[in-house]
Amino acid sequence: MPDMYHSIVERRVRALFDAVNRGDAEPVLRAFAPRFEHSFLGENHALSGSRHSLPMTRRWYERLYRLLPDIKFEIRRVWVSGGPWNTIVVAEWKETNSGTDGVFTSNYGVHVLHLRWTRATRLIICPDTAGLKATLDRLAGAGNSEAHAPPIVD
Template sequence: MYHAMVRRRVIAAFAGLSAGRIEAVTDELAPDAQHYFVGTHALSGTRRTPDAMRAGYERLLRLLNGISFSVQEVRVSGGPWRTQVQAIWTETNRGTDGVVTSAEGVNLIEIRWGRVTPVRIYPDTAALEATLQRISRKGTPEALSPPLTS
């Protein structure tokens, strides 16, 4: 029962982000949460403050217009004191240039007593970096900005 509830919350967070609602993700975070996005590109970085996490999601929505997540699988283990989640997903976006791209990835999430503590995001970095390079060449310089960290 508990694992099913966690699965529903994770899927709802991805659906909310797909609808452009950053708070669908940020409202799930513990006050001391850490947000790690692998890579060395404009969306990567380790963020430790709510403002930095929000800024990261705002940049994601700006650069990858119309981003939409399809969650293939959510694996949940552990109890409410330390729940481990693997969310396997595919995202589709239009970039800032209208070109539709799609890529896969996984989020590794830890939940303690109902709040997300760390979240680690592992996208297909080759596909993501190619998209960021392309939209930069087509007039979006923010796509090559340094990672947002805090």
């Protein structure tokens, strides 16, 4: 039974990444529990910080798409542990984008997701922050002021 449950969770997580790859964050937003945390690692950059409400998390995804409009995630591996009442998912990925300046870059990282009864209670996005910071600095240098905007947090 756990193998079947884990397979279902893995397919669902991959489908959420596919939605993000299409520029559609709504399936991700619908996956959150009423009380949740959406965190992106890094110190004081345009995508860093934690959000706990759907409006602020939606604003964060809108910013992500404005900064990296063609962002794509290639899922390398997905690990699922636990039962429906307490599930941990780790998704390892390679991300590619061409930013708003047309310069192709890539980055690597993991998403760590906690699910309770199929609803996301915590999502921690862990990219290579040095690579991301270089991309944001490059975009700001090319005139995209939002690349150096304060984090969206609540």
